Amino acid sequence: MSIFSKLFGNNKSASTAKNRLSLMLAHERSVNIPYMEDMQREILEVVKKYTKSSQVHIKTDSNQNINTLEVEVVLG
Amino acid sequence: MAEVITITSGKGGVGKSTCTANIAVGLAQEGKKVVAVDFDIGLRNLDMILGLENRIVYDVVDVMEGRCNLKQALINDKKAKNLFFLPASQSKDKNILDKDKVKHLIEELKKDFDYILLDSPAGIESGFEHAIFWADRALVVVTPEVSSVRDSDRVIGIMDAKSDKAKNGQEVQKHIIINRIKPELVAKGEMLNTDDVLNILALPLIGLVPEDSRVVSATNTGEPVIYTNSPSAISYKNITQRILGKEVPFQNLEKKGFFQRLFK
Numbered sequence: 001m002s003i004f005s006k007l008f009g010n011n012k013s014a015s016t017a018k019n020r021l022s023l024m025l026a027h028e029r030s031v032n033i034p035y036m037e038d039m040q041r042e043i044l045e046v047v048k049k050y051t052k053s054s055q056v057h058i059k060t061d062s063n064q065n066i067n068t069l070e071v072e073v074v075l076g
Numbered sequence: 077m078a079e080v081i082t083i084t085s086g087k088g089g090v091g092k093s094t095c096t097a098n099i100a101v102g103l104a105q106e107g108k109k110v111v112a113v114d115f116d117i118g119l120r121n122l123d124m125i126l127g128l129e130n131r132i133v134y135d136v137v138d139v140m141e142g143r144c145n146l147k148q149a150l151i152n153d154k155k156a157k158n159l160f161f162l163p164a165s166q167s168k169d170k171n172i173l174d175k176d177k178v179k180h181l182i183e184e185l186k187k188d189f190d191y192i193l194l195d196s197p198a199g200i201e202s203g204f205e206h207a208i209f210w211a212d213r214a215l216v217v218v219t220p221e222v223s224s225v226r227d228s229d230r231v232i233g234i235m236d237a238k239s240d241k242a243k244n245g246q247e248v249q250k251h252i253i254i255n256r257i258k259p260e261l262v263a264k265g266e267m268l269n270t271d272d273v274l275n276i277l278a279l280p281l282i283g284l285v286p287e288d289s290r291v292v293s294a295t296n297t298g299e300p301v302i303y304t305n306s307p308s309a310i311s312y313k314n315i316t317q318r319i320l321g322k323e324v325p326f327q328n329l330e331k332k333g334f335f336q337r338l339f340k
Contacts, residue, residue, distance in 0.1 A: 017296035024129055028166060 029062050033069075036060075043071060052076050078186040081319070082211035084196040084204065084235075086227025090219045091255045094291060095283075095312075096195040097125040098302040099215075102316030104159035105302075108190040111150065114164035115207040116197045117172060123163050126153065127298025137165035140177040146184050155303070160189070173206045182210050191319075199231030209240050213249040213319075215282060219256045220268040225276055228252075232277065251282035253315065258287045262330045269330055283315035286329050 033039075036058070044056045055074035060067065083096045093116075100112040113136060114122040123129040134149035139162070153159035165172070185192050196207030208214060214235055218228045232250060239248045254273055261267035274281055288308035294301035302312045310327070317324045 013293035013296035016298075020124065020129065020296075020298065024124070 080192045082194045085217040086231045088198040097300045098312040104156035110191045111160045111189045112193045113162040120164045135163045135165040253283040255285045256287045259329045285311040
């Protein structure tokens with residue numbers, strides 16, 4: 001990190017590239033699951049039943065061979 | 077009469093999509109109606125170079141399969157209002173292309189555009205044949221390296237065998253673009269020079285493009301380098317003029333340094 005980018009924030013083209021790629025790839029890797037919302041609601045109910053948490057984040061991801069569902073439960 | 081120009085190469089990574097994007101912008105700046113079609117099915121890239129990746133709804137395969145009409149899929153460039161872009165499909169593979177559907181698409185495009193630029197996959201992949209079959213002119217992008225020159229030679233042979241024009245006893249006009257020339261290495265005798273490449277490939281030259289770090293930042297931001305005044309931008313403007321039929325002298329990118337002249 002050069003002193004200039006520390007001072008003025010990183011507005012070089014590499015960071016633009018990183019942002020564009022992240023956006024693009026996140027979009028291309030996301031899997032379209034039709035029952036996503038229902039499932040998220042039901043998982044949340046189960047989590048609430050056993051814990052005090054009410055925060056559940058769900059993310060889908062996919063590479064060529066495998067589709068995954070990431071469920072993150074924040075325990076207070 | 078619309079002209080179909082296929083941009084191709086022997087191996088990947090020599091700058092086909094960069095050439096396609098910059099020549100497309102160049103021709104549009106000259107007032108021509110241009111469409112750039114990304115034919116590299118399954119490996120979209122031209123969208124990122126043109127900075128149009130967020131505007132894609134339909135792709136070239138959707139059009140050919142009749143899921144949408146051509147007008148719905150064409151994306152107008154942000155800056156160059158005469159330039160339209162037809163993206164490659166990201167989810168399909170290259171074997172999906174069908175000769176008659178490709179023909180129909182190109183005939184549709186010919187009604188609306190002066191220049192149809194086809195960004196083709198590298199030469200020996202399937203999909204290449206479709207991009208070359210209907211070409212009036214082919215620009216072969218080559219870098220001054222052994223592997224690139226060798227693969228280009230092979231592709232030029234395939235082109236002669238596989239185009240529609242060749243089948244009818246005509247010939248596709250073929251030209252060479254030498255990309256990513258490092259003048260200081262050429263001057264030192266450590267890189268193939270223009271004459272070396274042209275003697276081996278025996279095709280007319282249409283462009284000499286120097287290695288240019290601005291190309292990297294241009295791709296990073298999605299604004300083609302031709303909008304700047306860097307050395308490669310001048311090269312792309314010259315290529316544009318030559319495509320339009322104007323005689324433009326080639327820049328000398330192989331100037332001998334002071335020391336080389338002294339100690340030759």
